[in-house]
Amino acid sequence: MTEPDDRDAPDGLDVLAVDDEPPALGELTYLLERAEGIARVTPAGSAAEAMALLQTRQFDAVFLDIRMPGIDGLALAGILTRFAVPPPVVFVTAYDTHAVDAFEVAAVDYLLKPLRAERLAQAIERVRRTIETGPSEVRGDPAGSAPDDAVATPQAEETIAVELGGVTRYVRRSEVVYVEAQRDYVRLRTRDAGHLVRIPLSTLEERWQPAGFLRVHRRFLVNAAYVEGLRSQAGIVSVDLGGDQSVPVSRRFASAVRAALVTRHRIDREPEG
Numbered sequence: 001m002t003e004p005d006d007r008d009a010p011d012g013l014d015v016l017a018v019d020d021e022p023p024a025l026g027e028l029t030y031l032l033e034r035a036e037g038i039a040r041v042t043p044a045g046s047a048a049e050a051m052a053l054l055q056t057r058q059f060d061a062v063f064l065d066i067r068m069p070g071i072d073g074l075a076l077a078g079i080l081t082r083f084a085v086p087p088p089v090v091f092v093t094a095y096d097t098h099a100v101d102a103f104e105v106a107a108v109d110y111l112l113k114p115l116r117a118e119r120l121a122q123a124i125e126r127v128r129r130t131i132e133t134g135p136s137e138v139r140g141d142p143a144g145s146a147p148d149d150a151v152a153t154p155q156a157e158e159t160i161a162v163e164l165g166g167v168t169r170y171v172r173r174s175e176v177v178y179v180e181a182q183r184d185y186v187r188l189r190t191r192d193a194g195h196l197v198r199i200p201l202s203t204l205e206e207r208w209q210p211a212g213f214l215r216v217h218r219r220f221l222v223n224a225a226y227v228e229g230l231r232s233q234a235g236i237v238s239v240d241l242g243g244d245q246s247v248p249v250s251r252r253f254a255s256a257v258r259a260a261l262v263t264r265h266r267i268d269r270e271p272e273g
Contacts, residue, residue, distance in 0.1 A: 012039025018050045019065040047071035061127045066093040077105040088130045090123045162195040179221040220247045
């Protein structure tokens with residue numbers, strides 16, 4: 001394969017491309033080799049081959065198909081999160097049904113086939129920003145070994161993939177005002193939109209609690225950063241989230257919510273004292 005002139009650029013990325021279908025792997029390799037900022041592309045035709053290559057050297061990023069025989073892309077990405085220095089993962093797939101699964105393994109981006117050069121360039125830029133910022137800042141510590149006082153920073157930067165008109169977009173967790181359970185889905189409510197994704201509310205509660213999300217009802221999580229106070233009317237308690245947004249608080253969670261909010265606001269006021 002012919003290499004572009006910028007192949008020797010010092011800041012070029014050394015990436016691994018993984019797809020079990022030769023034509024798709026050839027196209028991905030071709031596009032990556034010609035993309036700005038890529039120094040070297042190593043193709044792998046299976047997850048097993050990719051794992052063997054990953055044992056021989058460290059890659060800057062892995063561009064990975066999802067549906068593959070044997071170990072699929074999601075399983076391989078899960079294995080990569082346990083590496084001492086996990087490489088950023090970009091999923092490249094023909095299916096738009098795995099975006100939430102990609103969120104679970106902290107993928108940097110999620111590309112749909114057929115690939116477009118401009119969309120691939122955006123993914124490469126996300127990879128570069130992840131590397132420059134540091135994995136612990138953007139992705140969290142997948143192995144769970146980060147010190148307690150380091151948890152808040154990656155939580156604030158986490159994003160979740162949502163589908164809008166067939167296009168995958170990313171919503172920053174800090175933009176989510178509250179989360180509402182809707183059967184097998186949850187709706188992420190921001191100030192100006194709602195995004196329906198297939199993921200259990202209990203999963204988000206466990207994952208987002210360190211970032212300040214509070215369970216206030218069996219159907220609701222709220223982002224404590226938006227809480228302006230508690231309201232009680234006719235015996236019904238609700239959380240005022242500002243911007244004409246509020247959610248109910250059930251009796252089961254009321255005392256815990258009050259305690260958490262009192263603690264939070266006391267901490268917020270301490271610098272002034």
